Amino acid sequence: MVRKTSSGFFTSIHEDIPLHVSRGYDRMVQHSAYSLPPKPPSSQKQFSPEKYTQPYIDFMTNNPTVFHAVEAFTKRLEEAGFVYLSERTTWDVKPGGKYYAKRNGSAFIAFAVGKEYKAGNGIGIVAGHVDALTAKVKPVPKLPTKAGYVQLGVAPYAGGMNMTWWDRDLGIGGRVLVRGKDGKIKEELVKLDWPIARIPTLAPHFGAAASGPFNLETNMVPIVGIDNSDLSGKQESGVGLPAGTFVASQPERLVRAIAGQLGIEDYTSIVNWELELFDIQPAQLGGLDKEFIFAGRIDDKLCCFAAVEALLASTDDASPGIVKMVGCFDDEEIGSYLRQGARSNFMSSVIERIAENFSPSSCGPNLINQTLANSFLVSSDVIHAVNPNFLGAYLENHSPRLNVGITVSADPNGHMTTDSVSTALLSRIATKCGSTLQVFQIRNDSRSGGTIGPMTSSKLGCRAIDCGIPQLSMHSIRATTGSLDPGLGVKLYKGFFDYYEEVDKEFD
Numbered sequence: 001m002v003r004k005t006s007s008g009f010f011t012s013i014h015e016d017i018p019l020h021v022s023r024g025y026d027r028m029v030q031h032s033a034y035s036l037p038p039k040p041p042s043s044q045k046q047f048s049p050e051k052y053t054q055p056y057i058d059f060m061t062n063n064p065t066v067f068h069a070v071e072a073f074t075k076r077l078e079e080a081g082f083v084y085l086s087e088r089t090t091w092d093v094k095p096g097g098k099y100y101a102k103r104n105g106s107a108f109i110a111f112a113v114g115k116e117y118k119a120g121n122g123i124g125i126v127a128g129h130v131d132a133l134t135a136k137v138k139p140v141p142k143l144p145t146k147a148g149y150v151q152l153g154v155a156p157y158a159g160g161m162n163m164t165w166w167d168r169d170l171g172i173g174g175r176v177l178v179r180g181k182d183g184k185i186k187e188e189l190v191k192l193d194w195p196i197a198r199i200p201t202l203a204p205h206f207g208a209a210a211s212g213p214f215n216l217e218t219n220m221v222p223i224v225g226i227d228n229s230d231l232s233g234k235q236e237s238g239v240g241l242p243a244g245t246f247v248a249s250q251p252e253r254l255v256r257a258i259a260g261q262l263g264i265e266d267y268t269s270i271v272n273w274e275l276e277l278f279d280i281q282p283a284q285l286g287g288l289d290k291e292f293i294f295a296g297r298i299d300d301k302l303c304c305f306a307a308v309e310a311l312l313a314s315t316d317d318a319s320p321g322i323v324k325m326v327g328c329f330d331d332e333e334i335g336s337y338l339r340q341g342a343r344s345n346f347m348s349s350v351i352e353r354i355a356e357n358f359s360p361s362s363c364g365p366n367l368i369n370q371t372l373a374n375s376f377l378v379s380s381d382v383i384h385a386v387n388p389n390f391l392g393a394y395l396e397n398h399s400p401r402l403n404v405g406i407t408v409s410a411d412p413n414g415h416m417t418t419d420s421v422s423t424a425l426l427s428r429i430a431t432k433c434g435s436t437l438q439v440f441q442i443r444n445d446s447r448s449g450g451t452i453g454p455m456t457s458s459k460l461g462c463r464a465i466d467c468g469i470p471q472l473s474m475h476s477i478r479a480t481t482g483s484l485d486p487g488l489g490v491k492l493y494k495g496f497f498d499y500y501e502e503v504d505k506e507f508d
Contacts, residue, residue: 047434047494049487053285053293056305056486060283060295065276066106066131066330067175067189069301073130073308073328074100077110080312087349093357096316101350105175105187106131106330107340109350110311114320114501119359120367122374123323123351124500125462126307126493128381129332129342129452132297133160133475135222137172137275140249143221150225152197152251154277158333161199161220164477169195170222174275176258185271190261193280197222222277225253239267246271279477291403291483298471298479303380304328306469306489313494319501323354332381332452342452348460351375369461376425376504377464378496379417379453380489383407383440385470385481395443400470402482405436406492409451409466412441417453421507422465426496428503433495435488438470 063069078084082098085091093099095117100110107130111123134157141153154161173191180186199222202210214220229235239256241248245268247255258275259267283295307326314324331341340346355371356363386399400407408426410418430437442448457464469489472480482488 047487047491049484049491052306052309052487052490053483055309056302057283057285057293057295059305060297060301063301064171064191064193064278064280064297065134065173065175065189067274068173068191069130069304070102070106070108070328071189073304074102074108074110076308076312082110082112091353091357093354103344103346104330104338104340107328107346109325109327109347110308111323111325111350111354112311112314112316113354114322114324115316116320117323117358118321119355120370120374121321121323122371122376122501122504123325123354123462124319124376124378124497125325125327125347126310126378126380126496127325127327127329127342127347127452127456128303128307128379128468129300129330129336130304130328131157131330131333132299132301133158133162133333133477134297135160135165135170135277137174137273137277141254142249142251145227145230148226148228148230149223150227150251150253151221152224152254154222156216157276159475161216162475162477164473165220166199166201168198168279168477169281170197170199170277171280172196172254172275172277174273176262176273177271178262178264179269179271188262190258190273190275192257192261195280196257197224197277199223224251242268281478285483286480287483293481293483293485294478295481296478298481299382299474300332300380300468302382302471302481302486303468303489306486307380307493309486309490310493310497313490314497318498322501324497325350327456329452336452336455342456343459347456351460372460372462374504375460375462376422376500377417377453377457377460377462378426378493379451379456379464379466380493381409381451381453381466381468382471382474382481383409383468384474385472387472393443393446395441398439398441400438400440402470402472402480403484403488404470404482405430405438405488406467407438407440407470409468410439410441411448411466413448414454415448415450416466417451417457417464418466422463425463425503425507426465426467428506429495429499430492432499432503433491435492435495437467437492440470 063072077100082100085099085101096115098112102108135154136157138153143151171193176188204210247267279296286292286294311326329342331338336342355368409416453466469485
């Protein structure tokens with residue numbers, strides 16, 4: 001429950017809300033990779049969205065790449081009793097069991113089987129995407145030194161490296177494949193979270209050259225070091241990386257930095273890697289009364305965070321006859337076509353395995369399609385919050401605000417899955433859990449974005465709705481949401497898991 005202060009900010013009336021969430025003064029916080037929120041409240045009336053603010057900030061600061069985010073999410077699930085299921089093995093799924101599966105280290109699906117679940121019953125799904133716009137290191141990123149600068153070859157992922165990437169302090173991180181002494185290749189996560197790179201602007205004094213348009217291949221190449229050996233005549237000493245090895249194709253300084261961070265002595269044991277650049281500025285509270293969260297990569301780690309926490313907060317006694325499922329996919333920003341994307345068979349294969357476990361003798365199209373017909377997908381992606389400086393760009397009565405609640409996203413041309421039935425169902429759930437729904441639709445003279453909703457619901461054939469948490473500055477390297485919004489997302493998605501079985505009975 002919240003109240004409105006004289007300054008207009010909705011602040012907590014609970015005595016136990018930490019000072020650093022309600023005002024932010026004199027904050028002393030110990031950060032971890034994913035600090036845990038308090039135990040879920042026993043009833044919806046006691047739900048405090050403020051309690052998810054700092055955990056979300058910590059998560060965003062400490063998990064900048066898609067691989068780090070998935071690792072943090074799945075670790076959180078394991079700590080809550082979820083069991084990992086490898087896709088390479090046969091599954092044994094039981095009523096009351098909690099499980100998760102991963103693909104490519106960059107996507108995962110978690111599900112909790114109701115203790116009263118029976119074959120053919122439905123699945124309540126909240127799904128989003130965990131990838132974000134970024135700049136990825138090229139396969140061979142070594143570049144000739146130019147005017148004393150060492151540069152790194154990178155490529156934009158989706159709309160990354162746009163104008164908001166100029167003059168940012170950029171770190172580097174991702175996944176490294178390392179061959180152990182036993183010959184086995186294992187994955188290591190690495191994060192160099194000091195500013196190793198920067199894409200410098202050209203001062204406006206240079207006139208037309210500084211005005212653009214700019215070439216992503218030649219004008220936006222990050223600088224990562226200095227080498228003035230052409231002036232001094234003294235060549236830098238190297239370690240002599242063996243020809244033909246992976247590391248020989250990479251910048252030696254980068255190899256040394258990555259190996260040093262991972263404690264690797266034999267550089268040639270690194271057989272490959274997937275690295276990306278990220279803004280190292282931490283997520284933090286902002287605004288006069290700390291009513292904002294400023295962070296990078298909000299789209300769409302915000303909704304994924306809310307979905308995972310909602311799954312963990314939903315008790316076993318709520319909707320015991322369904323399966324509660326969260327899906328967090330990779331590659332949404334580039335079309336979701338890869339095996340870890342929402343267009344793949346990842347979610348459908350998980351659902352088929354669940355159905356098979358509960359009816360091994362007669363699992364076929366009849367049972368699987370019955371299960372899907374009884375299911376519901378909440379496609380959850382961030383939504384455009386209203387920008388006060390561009391009110392004319394928004395459709396009247398379709399201008400979502402921060403710190404109010406989840407926004408239902410509509411589009412008459414099929415870019416969203418929302419329809420009257422799905423909206424009515426989610427509205428009933430919002431009423432039961434005390435959440436406020438907003439609505440967004442793009443103007444007729446603007447272009448709508450897309451989500452995983454249409455592709456996933458059309459593949460599965462289940463009912464679906466598109467909704468998400470509002471944010472400002474979508475697709476910027478740094479964006480804004482409300483300090484209450486992560487918790488408000490948890491509240492509605494928890495309500496969906498808690499009440500879907502009950503509400504679904506009202507719909508034929």
